[in-house]
Amino acid sequence: MSFTRFMAVAKKEIVQVLRDTRSLVIVLIMPVILVLLFGYGVNLDLKHLPIYAYDRDGSQQSQDLLKRFQASDYFEIVRLGNKYSDLTRAIDDGHAKMGLVIPWDFSQRLRDGRPTSVQALVDGTDDNTANVLIGYAQAVVQGYSSEIQLDWLRDRGQVAQPAPVTVETRTWYNENLESSAFIVPGVLALVMSVIGAFLTSLTIAREWERGTMEQLISTPVSPLEIMFGKLVPYFAIGMIDVIVCALIALYWFHVPFRGSFLTLLLSSAMFMIVVLSMGFFISVIAKNQLAASQLALLATFLPAFLLSGFLYAIEQMPVVLQWITRVLPARYYVSVLKKIFLKGSPAALLYADLVPLAIFTFVLALLATHSFHKRLT
Amino acid sequence: MLARLKQMLIKEFIQVFRDKRTRFLLFGPPIIQMVVFGYAATFEISHVATVVLDLDHSQESRELVSRFTSSPYFDVQHQLTHSRQVEDVIDRGKATVALQINPGFAENLRKGQTALLQVIVDATNSNTALIAAGYINQIALGFAKDYQQDQINRISPQLSERIPSVELQQRPWYNPDLRSRWFFVPGIVGSLTLVLVVNLTAFAVVREREIGTLEQIMVTPIRPAEFILGKTLPFYVIGLFDVSLIAIVGTLWFQVPFRGQVLVLFTGAILFLLCMLGVGLLISTVSATQQQALVTSFFFIMPAVTFSGFGFPISTMPQWLQYLTYASPLRYFLIVLRGTYLKGVGMDILWPQMLAMTGLGVGLLAAAVLRFRKAID
Numbered sequence: 001m002s003f004t005r006f007m008a009v010a011k012k013e014i015v016q017v018l019r020d021t022r023s024l025v026i027v028l029i030m031p032v033i034l035v036l037l038f039g040y041g042v043n044l045d046l047k048h049l050p051i052y053a054y055d056r057d058g059s060q061q062s063q064d065l066l067k068r069f070q071a072s073d074y075f076e077i078v079r080l081g082n083k084y085s086d087l088t089r090a091i092d093d094g095h096a097k098m099g100l101v102i103p104w105d106f107s108q109r110l111r112d113g114r115p116t117s118v119q120a121l122v123d124g125t126d127d128n129t130a131n132v133l134i135g136y137a138q139a140v141v142q143g144y145s146s147e148i149q150l151d152w153l154r155d156r157g158q159v160a161q162p163a164p165v166t167v168e169t170r171t172w173y174n175e176n177l178e179s180s181a182f183i184v185p186g187v188l189a190l191v192m193s194v195i196g197a198f199l200t201s202l203t204i205a206r207e208w209e210r211g212t213m214e215q216l217i218s219t220p221v222s223p224l225e226i227m228f229g230k231l232v233p234y235f236a237i238g239m240i241d242v243i244v245c246a247l248i249a250l251y252w253f254h255v256p257f258r259g260s261f262l263t264l265l266l267s268s269a270m271f272m273i274v275v276l277s278m279g280f281f282i283s284v285i286a287k288n289q290l291a292a293s294q295l296a297l298l299a300t301f302l303p304a305f306l307l308s309g310f311l312y313a314i315e316q317m318p319v320v321l322q323w324i325t326r327v328l329p330a331r332y333y334v335s336v337l338k339k340i341f342l343k344g345s346p347a348a349l350l351y352a353d354l355v356p357l358a359i360f361t362f363v364l365a366l367l368a369t370h371s372f373h374k375r376l377t
Numbered sequence: 378m379l380a381r382l383k384q385m386l387i388k389e390f391i392q393v394f395r396d397k398r399t400r401f402l403l404f405g406p407p408i409i410q411m412v413v414f415g416y417a418a419t420f421e422i423s424h425v426a427t428v429v430l431d432l433d434h435s436q437e438s439r440e441l442v443s444r445f446t447s448s449p450y451f452d453v454q455h456q457l458t459h460s461r462q463v464e465d466v467i468d469r470g471k472a473t474v475a476l477q478i479n480p481g482f483a484e485n486l487r488k489g490q491t492a493l494l495q496v497i498v499d500a501t502n503s504n505t506a507l508i509a510a511g512y513i514n515q516i517a518l519g520f521a522k523d524y525q526q527d528q529i530n531r532i533s534p535q536l537s538e539r540i541p542s543v544e545l546q547q548r549p550w551y552n553p554d555l556r557s558r559w560f561f562v563p564g565i566v567g568s569l570t571l572v573l574v575v576n577l578t579a580f581a582v583v584r585e586r587e588i589g590t591l592e593q594i595m596v597t598p599i600r601p602a603e604f605i606l607g608k609t610l611p612f613y614v615i616g617l618f619d620v621s622l623i624a625i626v627g628t629l630w631f632q633v634p635f636r637g638q639v640l641v642l643f644t645g646a647i648l649f650l651l652c653m654l655g656v657g658l659l660i661s662t663v664s665a666t667q668q669q670a671l672v673t674s675f676f677f678i679m680p681a682v683t684f685s686g687f688g689f690p691i692s693t694m695p696q697w698l699q700y701l702t703y704a705s706p707l708r709y710f711l712i713v714l715r716g717t718y719l720k721g722v723g724m725d726i727l728w729p730q731m732l733a734m735t736g737l738g739v740g741l742l743a744a745a746v747l748r749f750r751k752a753i754d
Binding site: 020030111117125129139295316342 | 419541665667668679719
């Protein structure tokens, strides 16, 4: 491998990248946009859920209960209606997530010392929102019920104690349960798969598609020099993006950073080599840009998005899918990122991810160089 | 005009279906993605790895722990004996939840003082942490309720026969078992269609330009409008076919009910595809190379999917972002999809969505055509 020839190819590629200002700008601000997007847009912490109240009793007691709902941070009574069909409609068209129906004999039964119930009709389309709603609603109703019982006993000269079991939850690593702290580190993996695999797979496929690859082959440049020359500029862009992402995470979203910066750079460099190799490999197989882009989407972006633990917890996936994640480099990289940013794990725990990542880096880089060599001869 | 359009269409269809790889790419990846996505995307939690540190050793504390053991959401793996172990287990990622009951728990309960259940949650995945915390609260609440009931029974068996109580009767509509998959599968149909159609059409015009065949076409008697129609109609057909394919695979494979009218869904799909073709064409006309087109389309796809309410409720986003979601055609199509799949509602409820998509689609297509006219002049 000759350094001058490698530099010549790299220079050509850099000129090509720099000349295309729009792509360059997009590539550099994409990480910013992606980090902001996920930092703000991904949140499951539900508050002020719209509910529709249908109070058929209209008594002091039913008003008390509704007030408790109104006082909770989680609910907002958007309408007090008096028609069942309105309630159905409100849930159907999505204006209310829950309909609360208080029966007409609500206060009557409470005065008589009989059990009564409140109906909660919940829009179950979004199972998570529904679960959260039901949980909070139960807490409100139970608190009300328990108080009524204690009052009832007191009025009859009995003293009963409340049973105040308090749950004190401490959320480790992400103390304020900020979704941005959980999401933003993983965005790095996403950005790198886009830059690494998408862009590179296209640059080489483009040479094939336009027929300039044959010209390149006829020059004394060796396959290895072509490969390195083509990939180095993208490697540089990827690493710049990593640093940009990390800076936004730290200074805009105030995500904690508890590991070492060196580990971040090292693991990012390894993952960058992984995606670049995959992108290169894909472009060699696909040879046309449309096919290359679709393959890159399947092979790098989707795993990084879906199966890396970036958004969806791996432990909650079906077992077969969990096995598949073990052979995905993105999984290990995302795990390292979370350890560096949130956990500040000691080196011994980091190795569990860094070693597989290093193996993938080596194997994929080897595979990429090998594949290209064969095609040329 | 029709004759020229026909020739153009024949050329386009041949071009798309000529290549074996492209043929596969039109139908293979959407199905693979549907299945992987369907399995991976879930916010449901079950069998969360849990450890218990019971320092009270009372009947009450054991009763509380047994409620966690029998819950499907938690998998109590082992009992710890020392508080130091908690840190180790969570740090190593062996458990996500640690429950700690300190000495004096039962004592406090009997006195009616606050009895603490300490919970430590690994919040690196803040979603899992949030949902798990919700279930922990529900279990603790249930325990407190039953404890109070027992107490009342002890104090005065006669009174406990005649005491008021309120219960919440929850009825989740549309998705009675609150399955995550029922929520996600209709959403995946929309998102995959978006990715596929935008990518394909974004490449359509720019590819001809990059290879240099656009000039050749422009010197033929074909008019710009015919050219655009010829370019988009095939993708419209392919898009409609893909929507149906993805929807059928998703429905049958994941057993999601379809309660509405197929015609309503189809109308939604036709309008949605109009928007997607507009976006794709617009990208294609403002891009000089396929690489640019890909990067630009990515720039559209990511926000459009994230802000559509596909996975994360729009109501939890910052207000300014919520306004932005109105610009995403997918937002409307998702309401149509979930409305027809789960809610079984018809045009009387969904017309605002249809109207919004028609407006966006016409606007986008008009912009694309204008932009294209300018580009070839």
